[in-house]
Amino acid sequence: MRISPKHSQRIAVTVMWAIAGLTLAVLAFIISYILWHGLRHITWTFLTEPPQSMGREGGVLPMIVGTLWVTGLAVLIAAPVGIAAAIYLTEYTREGRMTAIIRFGADCLAGIPSIIFGLFGFVFFVITLGMGFSILSGALTLALMVLPTIIRTSEEAIRAVPKSYRDVSFGLGSTRWQMVTWVVLRSALPGICTGVVLSIGRSISETAAVMLTAGSAMGFPHSIFESSRTLSLHFYILSREGISMSNAYATASVLILSILGINLFAYWLMRRFVAKAV
Amino acid sequence: MTQVLDIDQIETTGGEGPKVLVRGFGAAFGGNEVLRGINLQIRPRERLAIIGPASSGKTTFLRSLNRLNDLEHSFSHSGRILLDGQDIQGSDMDVAELRRRVGMVYAVPIPLPWSIYDNIAYGPRLAGIRDRYHLDEIVESSLKGAILWDEVKDRLRTLATNLSGGQQQRLCLARVLALEPELLLLDEPCSGLDPISTAKIEDAMLELKRKYSIVLVTNNTKQAARASDRTAFFFMGQLVECGPTRQVFTNPANQRTSDYITGHFG
Amino acid sequence: MTTALTQTVGLTRPKTTRFNANPIIRIVLMLLALSAMSGLAIITLFIFKEGVPIIAKVGFRHFLFSSNWYPLEGEFGIFSMIMGSLAVTAGAMVVGMVFGLGCAILLTQFCPPRWVSIIKPAIELLAGIPSVVYGFIGVAILVPFIRDYLGGPGLSVLASSIVLGVMTLPTITSISVDALQAVPRTYGEGSIALGATEWQTTYMVILKAARSGIVAAVILGMGRAIGETMAVIMVAGNTLDVPHSILDPVRTLTSNIALEMGYAAGDHRKALFATGVTLFVIIMILNTIALTVSRRRSKGKVLAK
Numbered sequence: 001m002r003i004s005p006k007h008s009q010r011i012a013v014t015v016m017w018a019i020a021g022l023t024l025a026v027l028a029f030i031i032s033y034i035l036w037h038g039l040r041h042i043t044w045t046f047l048t049e050p051p052q053s054m055g056r057e058g059g060v061l062p063m064i065v066g067t068l069w070v071t072g073l074a075v076l077i078a079a080p081v082g083i084a085a086a087i088y089l090t091e092y093t094r095e096g097r098m099t100a101i102i103r104f105g106a107d108c109l110a111g112i113p114s115i116i117f118g119l120f121g122f123v124f125f126v127i128t129l130g131m132g133f134s135i136l137s138g139a140l141t142l143a144l145m146v147l148p149t150i151i152r153t154s155e156e157a158i159r160a161v162p163k164s165y166r167d168v169s170f171g172l173g174s175t176r177w178q179m180v181t182w183v184v185l186r187s188a189l190p191g192i193c194t195g196v197v198l199s200i201g202r203s204i205s206e207t208a209a210v211m212l213t214a215g216s217a218m219g220f221p222h223s224i225f226e227s228s229r230t231l232s233l234h235f236y237i238l239s240r241e242g243i244s245m246s247n248a249y250a251t252a253s254v255l256i257l258s259i260l261g262i263n264l265f266a267y268w269l270m271r272r273f274v275a276k277a278v
Numbered sequence: 279m280t281q282v283l284d285i286d287q288i289e290t291t292g293g294e295g296p297k298v299l300v301r302g303f304g305a306a307f308g309g310n311e312v313l314r315g316i317n318l319q320i321r322p323r324e325r326l327a328i329i330g331p332a333s334s335g336k337t338t339f340l341r342s343l344n345r346l347n348d349l350e351h352s353f354s355h356s357g358r359i360l361l362d363g364q365d366i367q368g369s370d371m372d373v374a375e376l377r378r379r380v381g382m383v384y385a386v387p388i389p390l391p392w393s394i395y396d397n398i399a400y401g402p403r404l405a406g407i408r409d410r411y412h413l414d415e416i417v418e419s420s421l422k423g424a425i426l427w428d429e430v431k432d433r434l435r436t437l438a439t440n441l442s443g444g445q446q447q448r449l450c451l452a453r454v455l456a457l458e459p460e461l462l463l464l465d466e467p468c469s470g471l472d473p474i475s476t477a478k479i480e481d482a483m484l485e486l487k488r489k490y491s492i493v494l495v496t497n498n499t500k501q502a503a504r505a506s507d508r509t510a511f512f513f514m515g516q517l518v519e520c521g522p523t524r525q526v527f528t529n530p531a532n533q534r535t536s537d538y539i540t541g542h543f544g
Numbered sequence: 545m546t547t548a549l550t551q552t553v554g555l556t557r558p559k560t561t562r563f564n565a566n567p568i569i570r571i572v573l574m575l576l577a578l579s580a581m582s583g584l585a586i587i588t589l590f591i592f593k594e595g596v597p598i599i600a601k602v603g604f605r606h607f608l609f610s611s612n613w614y615p616l617e618g619e620f621g622i623f624s625m626i627m628g629s630l631a632v633t634a635g636a637m638v639v640g641m642v643f644g645l646g647c648a649i650l651l652t653q654f655c656p657p658r659w660v661s662i663i664k665p666a667i668e669l670l671a672g673i674p675s676v677v678y679g680f681i682g683v684a685i686l687v688p689f690i691r692d693y694l695g696g697p698g699l700s701v702l703a704s705s706i707v708l709g710v711m712t713l714p715t716i717t718s719i720s721v722d723a724l725q726a727v728p729r730t731y732g733e734g735s736i737a738l739g740a741t742e743w744q745t746t747y748m749v750i751l752k753a754a755r756s757g758i759v760a761a762v763i764l765g766m767g768r769a770i771g772e773t774m775a776v777i778m779v780a781g782n783t784l785d786v787p788h789s790i791l792d793p794v795r796t797l798t799s800n801i802a803l804e805m806g807y808a809a810g811d812h813r814k815a816l817f818a819t820g821v822t823l824f825v826i827i828m829i830l831n832t833i834a835l836t837v838s839r840r841r842s843k844g845k846v847l848a849k
Contacts, residue, residue, distance in 0.1 A: 005741045020650050112771070116827075144583045
């Protein structure tokens with residue numbers, strides 16, 4: 001029996017809506033499951049006290065601080081480099097061999113799995129450069145990891161700035177650098193920030209790479225040369241070794257909430273950017 | 279078609295040299311030649327209109343005068359353009375400085391997405407002026423020069439993109455005036471404007487001509503007849519005819535000019 | 545052509561530098577722009593420097609095709625892990641393709657804009673959830689479910705495939721959406737005008753036109769799946785056998801590295817780097833295929849996500 005085109009259309013569309021619905025349901029389930037089990041364990045002391053007996057008791061303050069350090073430092077290193085690369089690609093050269101090399105490098109780097117970044121960070125930063133398991137090693141590794149994202153999003157944002165703005169700026173007697181810093185970057189800022197914010201999200205989520213570079217020390221980090229356990233790694237260890245489920249859920253909730261906040265912020269920035277560009 | 283000389287160039291200009299002297303100027307983008315053998319002069323404190331059908335090289339010529347074409351990778355040129363006797367392509371010419379001396383207003387108003395004040399102050403700030411009072415002064419006088427001051431003086435800090443089309447174009451004019459250029463290039467500045475806004479821009483031009491030389495590229499022959507002292511007719515990348523506006527419009531020397539003016543083509 | 549004209553008419557290029565740009569700024573920016581490339585180079589260098597000697601010592605064939613991984617006895621064969629990675633990735637691609645492509649087609653062809661503005665950010669959010677959380681949900685929900693209803697230990701190829709499939713869905717969807725949106729509207733309109741239904745148009749005309757972009761999306765999704773570490777460790781079971789059914793537990797290349805790196809030393813550690821080299825080579829091959837496939841269509845477009 002043949003199915004008529006009209007029926008096959010109806011079936012196909014229904015199936016696709018089911019797929020999309022299931023996807024949304026999975027997302028909603030993951031978030032609500034974690035928050036349902038975790039939110040009630042998040043207390044003021046949980047956020048402001050160090051862990052006790054391997055994390056069975058106490059809070060996660062050192063992990064929060066460690067995560068902030070590693071993530072902040074990584075983005076602080078990657079953002080200027082990535083934005084500079086995007087400026088070079090869009091304003092200071094034209095398509096040719098050089099841009100092909102740069103793009104190839106960024107594309108390949110984007111595809112490398114985080115565990116490889118971890119291995120590299122371990123042998124290069126931790127051992128060869130003698131930084132040891134430290135916030136700095138972790139941050140440098142993560143910086144390399146998020147660099148392609150920042151380059152790509154910044155480039156897109158800069159390309160979206162109308163060419164006529166550049167004409168106007170040159171027409172008023174600006175040098176190229178003045179044009180870039182006063183006009184282009186100012187207009188592309190929301191787009192660039194979106195990329196940076198998404199990179200922050202990625203750094204917070206990352207576990208494999210920081211495990212091999214920042215280490216898993218539970219103490220309060222006093223400098224960037226000390227080892228520190230990030231939230232995601234703490235969650236992994238707590239849940240995998242079955243140390244404390246309530247603390248694991250609470251840690252995961254802190255992670256999920258920060259990721260939610262970051263994505264909302266990026267979404268808001270993006271909309272503002274689009275509204276402005278039109 | 280042979281090279282046509284600017285008929286005025288033989289005349290002496292009363293002791294004062296020409297503001298701009300163009301000699302045998304040609305331009306091309308890649309293999310595509312868009313201007314050839316242009317000889318022309320622009321006198322101090324005159325309004326020169328450039329008319330001609332679409333793609334006759336008017337805009338390219340205009341953008342050559344402040345070297346904005348240099349931004350296109352495929353651009354190449356021949357001949358010389360002298361500003362006050364100095365070759366603008368010369369190695370001792372600072373391009374940023376040149377563009378400050380030769381201001382340009384585009385066909386479409388392009389306010390930068392900032393406040394009115396920041397738009398006007400952008401040029402002077404680029405040139406290194408930081409003093410608040412000085413900038414305030416420049417903003418006020420530029421807006422007055424473009425006949426916009428009275429409409430916006432109470433909302434200088436609001437977004438320039440919220441102005442109407444006509445106001446935006448006068449804002450762009452004011453932004454150029456803030457640099458006190460010697461030569462003002464207007465590239466079809468009224469093409470998207472209503473008659474009242476057009477009249478305001480033309481009024482401003484009449485006022486500005488006391489201080490500046492003005493080159494006006496326009497598709498509107500009536501505007502050229504109304505708002506210029508001399509007119510040049512470009513066709514297919516060449517200068518066909520140039521002379522006092524009244525003469526070009528009433529008694530053109532070239533058949534093509536008269537065809538264009540009377541609307542037979544273009 | 546240009547040069548010929550320049551000679552005959554005597555045109556000269558503007559004498560100043562192309563960009564009237566400060567050469568110092570230009571060079572500094574260029575060096576910074578090369579950082580990604582140098583990063584890639586130095587990563588390759590160090591991973592290979594650590595890993596390749598031990599492969600040579602063990603023997604290339606033995607390393608790749610032996611399933612004996614006994615670090616203490618100096619036996620390093622990663623065949624079972626390669627098979628584990630492939631099995632898990634293949635499963636993930638089934639899940640990822642069905643869901644990722646389904647979402648992409650729905651978003652570009654059939655979905656009202658109001659729903660697009662809900663589904664798209666949701667899928668982006670899915671990409672933002674930490675992999676440890678996916679792994680955790682897998683262990684808490686999926687693994688017991690499989691154990692109770694399908695048999696086996698629960699920690700299995702199947703569980704890893706589903707978790708990885710969901711994790712690669714955002715990659716596949718977003719790149720496919722780009723590819724589908726790049727198909728000119730007129731293609732579809734032409735088909736509709738001939739009396740085809742929207743669905744016929746979609747699978748006969750639009751999917752065909754966007755084929756290379758979708759292939760690139762799936763390959764990049766594969767790269768994601770094969771490189772994922774933490775989630776797989778938590779749900780795959782990590783035993784050292786070649787899997788025979790989708791309910792068997794497996795160990796992947798990535799989990800092998802992450803599990804043993806903490807205490808490995810000497811040749812053992814080097815062998816883990818060699819595992820990394822294998823993974824690296826697989827990823828590079830996948831990336832190169834994806835890049836060439838998509839470059840052929842839209843030159844110069846930055847692709848990887």
